[in-house]
Amino acid sequence: MGSELTAPIYRQGTIGAAKEHLERTAGELTSGVLAGRGRAFTVVAGAAVTQASSAIPSIALYTTFLRAVLGEDFRTTTEQAQDLWDQLTGSAPLVTDGEGRVRLDGWELDERVQDRVRALWSDPRTGLTRATAGAEWFMGRIRELYGWGVPGVDYAAPAETTAPWPLALGGQ
Numbered sequence: 001m002g003s004e005l006t007a008p009i010y011r012q013g014t015i016g017a018a019k020e021h022l023e024r025t026a027g028e029l030t031s032g033v034l035a036g037r038g039r040a041f042t043v044v045a046g047a048a049v050t051q052a053s054s055a056i057p058s059i060a061l062y063t064t065f066l067r068a069v070l071g072e073d074f075r076t077t078t079e080q081a082q083d084l085w086d087q088l089t090g091s092a093p094l095v096t097d098g099e100g101r102v103r104l105d106g107w108e109l110d111e112r113v114q115d116r117v118r119a120l121w122s123d124p125r126t127g128l129t130r131a132t133a134g135a136e137w138f139m140g141r142i143r144e145l146y147g148w149g150v151p152g153v154d155y156a157a158p159a160e161t162t163a164p165w166p167l168a169l170g171g172q
Contacts, residue, residue, distance in 0.1 A: 001044050001105070003114050005121055006062050015056075023099065042101045043084060046108040048077045049141035060138060065120040065127055068134030069113055080104045 001019075002010040010016060022042055029040035047053070047063045054060055067074045075083075083104050086092035095103050107113070120127030128135060143149035 002047075003062075003109055003117070005114075005117065006047075006059060009056060009058065023101065027100075041088075041096075044097070044101050044103050044105050045077075045080050045084075046075050046105040048080070049138060049145070050077075051145055054142055054145075061124060061128075062117070062121070064134040064138045065117045065131050066108060066113070066134070067137050068120065068131030069116040070107075071133075073107065075104075075107050 001007060011019065019042075026040035026042045030038075034040060047059075047066050049063060053063065083092070084102065087094045087102060095106070097103050120131055140149055148155075
């Protein structure tokens, strides 16, 4: 769903329409085929660096500023997945909003965090100067998504690049 800065992207237009359809479908499943036997949930996760999010206008800037504000307290997708697992298995209380969505984004939407992100957002040029570490972190995550800059990989080492072409279907 995002903060007030990203909600126009995440709740309006095609992304928002897809999310609304998903939420409607979860409600229909809960009251229909799952009635009395289970419940369908939708989950609102916090900001993440993904191939998709890196292509959405302004999200890279927002995530850069968020990381600059939070530093090591930025919740990774792995940490958010663990939070979800803990909630769904009962190891932690289930945190839902008024619409029944599981919320994993409290760390991001904390008002003190958002105040600091808004301050950077209000003047992006100055914000980027102040958020250099966040921008470097973001670009590092993007490189890792595509297999570059992964710690422990020797990119200068020789690698076999010739591979036999697979036979056509039917073994011919």
